[in-house]
Amino acid sequence: MTSATPARPPGRPRSGVNAAVFAATLSTVHELGYAPATVDRIAAAAGVAKTTIYRRWPSKGALVVDCLLDAFGPVPLEGAGRAEVMSSALRWIAAKIGEPGVGDAFAGVFSDAVSDPALREILSTRLQDPYRIALQEALGEPEDRVLFFIDVVVGTLLHRMGMTGEPMVEADVAALAEMVLSYFGDDPGPA
Amino acid sequence: MTSATPARPPGRPRSGVNAAVFAATLSTVHELGYAPATVDRIAAAAGVAKTTIYRRWPSKGALVVDCLLDAFGPVPLEGAGRAEVMSSALRWIAAKIGEPGVGDAFAGVFSDAVSDPALREILSTRLQDPYRIALQEALGEPEDRVLFFIDVVVGTLLHRMGMTGEPMVEADVAALAEMVLSYFGDDPGPA
DNA sequence: CCATTTACGCTACCGTCAGTATCGATACCT
DNA sequence: AGGTATCGATACTGACGGTAGCGTAAATGG
Incomplete structure (x- = not known):
């Protein structure tokens, strides 16, 4: 069994920005509160495009909840x-x-x-x-x-x-x- | 002293719609929650123009807080x-x-x-x-x-x-x- | 090297909502 | 009548959540 990694899917792999997005989300929501912590601000703080966030999480709420669970x-x-x-x-x-x-x-x-x-x-x-x-x-x-x-x-x-x-x-x-x-x-x- | 009423100010007096606005605010926030209870919806439920609400309360938050205090x-x-x-x-x-x-x-x-x-x-x-x-x-x-x-x-x-x-x-x-x-x-x- | 596949950044865009501006009409007073 | 202030209606601005499309970067297999 050489499939320790389960057959990586084709195409460009995702960059490891989840941690950066989580950190930016946590600090932004911490500093500004939920509503003023806009997705644009979080994306900017994480050094990531806004569209990238919406490719990984279906909504702002899902992102923040995932961030908190993490x-x-x-x-x-x-x-x-x-x-x-x-x-x-x-x-x-x-x-x-x-x-x-x-x-x-x-x-x-x-x-x-x-x-x-x-x-x-x-x-x-x-x-x-x-x-x-x-x-x-x-x-x-x-x-x-x-x-x-x-x-x-x-x-x-x-x-x-x-x-x-x-x-x-x-x-x-x-x-x-x-x-x-x-x-x-x-x-x-x-x- | 005939001034039991303290010298009504000139101009058209305000119509007594505060009670209707409060009732509409309470029921709308009750049914939909704070965020979905838009000012337009509250105004429509109260039978009042949105501008009238903003003439009496400086913001949606002030309106709802006043309504709750009432x-x-x-x-x-x-x-x-x-x-x-x-x-x-x-x-x-x-x-x-x-x-x-x-x-x-x-x-x-x-x-x-x-x-x-x-x-x-x-x-x-x-x-x-x-x-x-x-x-x-x-x-x-x-x-x-x-x-x-x-x-x-x-x-x-x-x-x-x-x-x-x-x-x-x-x-x-x-x-x-x-x-x-x-x-x-x-x-x-x-x- | 090249084709394919997927992810990324960027820009532009839509719909909604809070809040503002303006204008004509209306209600009260003197 | 003339003055004053409110009301309703419409239109608008700006911010935000979320989407679409495009060119490009990173990996794969041949």
């Missing part, structure tokens, strides 16, 4: 009991959202998803699947209850960031996690 | 202790956001405020003042802590509505209020 990465689901899994996942999500570029970009995209049905569709199909449903299965809770508590954390973080324009302070994140976990029933356990 | 009304701050004031205010806000047209429109506007700095400015100056600061003074808590708990309720409600497209079920609203109040320290007290 920056966010998979949520680790570790721990013995429900409370432990919940605790580590919540704290991981909170920490990730608190990172300089990621959180602000996330806030802008979540925001636009509320008023834009098309982007809402992209988000619910591409974001709910990997994270929310994985959490739901790992926790073994009824769907509504799990989604509700995840929303408490994510929604509060993003809303607060949107209103103040800055990430929440660490004390508030810790208080929020503690509040949710105490209501969740079990104690977080060690480590 | 629909939302002042938050009642009643009760003896901090916990009682907090409890009644939280439940009142949650109930108001749960109303059919108001909550969905609020979600759309809050959402856009995250990505649109101009609308964020309108919201933070016109919405924070009457509600958040009033609550803060009534509660006598440090600003960050009060704002944080309000954000827990409002942010979670709006985020959940944005992700699912529907208002939260009553059980979740009650659980959220209970969770916040239990963390807040005091017990809510009777009534």
Whole structure:
């Protein structure tokens, strides 16, 4: 088997600009917000033609969601009991959202998803699947209850960031996690 | 003193279409979301020329925020202790956001405020003042802590509505209020 | 070397929407 | 009547998301 690379398709291969486009998207949305981060600006920041972006992503929303998924990465689901899994996942999500570029970009995209049905569709199909449903299965809770508590954390973080324009302070994140976990029933356990 | 009416200014008086414009704005934003609710559509639904809207409000964002303030009304701050004031205010806000047209429109506007700095400015100056600061003074808590708990309720409600497209079920609203109040320290007290 | 295939940059373009300008008509006052 | 300010209608500008077409660059196989 010499086909380690699965039979490269003919024609000119794509240049490796995906990383540059992602970086430009993240920083632009981070600095300007979702709406003012126009595709022209992102393309210029990435040193890429606008048409190239639309050849790889069908819309601005799809580009930004892909960029966030790339920056966010998979949520680790570790721990013995429900409370432990919940605790580590919540704290991981909170920490990730608190990172300089990621959180602000996330806030802008979540925001636009509320008023834009098309982007809402992209988000619910591409974001709910990997994270929310994985959490739901790992926790073994009824769907509504799990989604509700995840929303408490994510929604509060993003809303607060949107209103103040800055990430929440660490004390508030810790208080929020503690509040949710105490209501969740079990104690977080060690480590 | 015959000047009960304070010396009406000369010229043709404004027609009383503000109520019709507010109603059209609320229903249009409720049905379509913030972005698809164009000013042309709102004007058509209100039976008013688009130029008339721009003579009374400087921007679409100002119109929608004014419309929401009108629909939302002042938050009642009643009760003896901090916990009682907090409890009644939280439940009142949650109930108001749960109303059919108001909550969905609020979600759309809050959402856009995250990505649109101009609308964020309108919201933070016109919405924070009457509600958040009033609550803060009534509660006598440090600003960050009060704002944080309000954000827990409002942010979670709006985020959940944005992700699912529907208002939260009553059980979740009650659980959220209970969770916040239990963390807040005091017990809510009777009534 | 050459033909083929695909990706890229560039420019021009379309549709939509926020917001502005203008003009004639209308409603109130003195 | 004359003055003043609002209203509706139409037309317009500018920005943005997204598309089309063209010439060119990079890879393949013969």
